[in-house]
Amino acid sequence: MQDNLATLQTVFVGVAITSLAVSALGLLNIGLASLAERARELVIRRALGARRIHTFVQVIGSSLILAVWVAAVATAICLAAIYWGVPHWLPEHSPVTAPSVPWEALVVGLAASAATAVLGSVFPAWKATRLPVADALRQ
Structure with a gap:
């Protein structure tokens, strides 16, 4: 059982990456x-x-703010599902209890969201710093 769980965890990590x-x-x-x-x-x-x-900070910052906002909305949806949704979906005398909040997973998700936003916006931010000022002002 432990080997199967370890294999599944490795597959999920690969899919997440x-x-x-x-x-x-x-x-x-x-x-x-x-x-x-x-x-x-x-x-x-x-x-x-x-x-x-x-300019670099402006481009990276806007992407990072958006990523953190989306992660916060996803966290709110997760918390609503755990605290409100799951207890209503379970039968009244069910032996299954509602799961606890996976705080570690929420923190990892927020960090992954922020890291992805930064990685995805580094090149556009760098390119924004290299825009030719004189050519653009002539237009």
């Missing part, structure tokens, strides 16, 4: 598309005195 990698690639593509739309805004900020690090 693959899903996070695909998510990071999706965030990378969305970040590059967003960069194309926001290029003028970012260049104007640079022309008005914003340093490259400020």
Whole structure:
């Protein structure tokens, strides 16, 4: 039984890592598309005195804030399901009890969400710092 559980856990970790990698690639593509739309805004900020690090932090920060917000909503849904949903779904005299909140899993999920957001937005943020200020202002 322990061997089967260890194998299943390894498979789930592999699937989770693959899903996070695909998510990071999706965030990378969305970040590059967003960069194309926001290029003028970012260049104007640079022309008005914003340093490259400020642009980098702005792009990474917006992605990180969105990721943490989505993780918080997912956590709220999980808590609602555990505290409200599961007790209503179980029969009245069921020997099965409602599960406890997996706090460690929630923290790991939040960390994975934040790490994926940062990994997926590093390249667009770096590219945003390299936008040519003079060329964009001429347009």
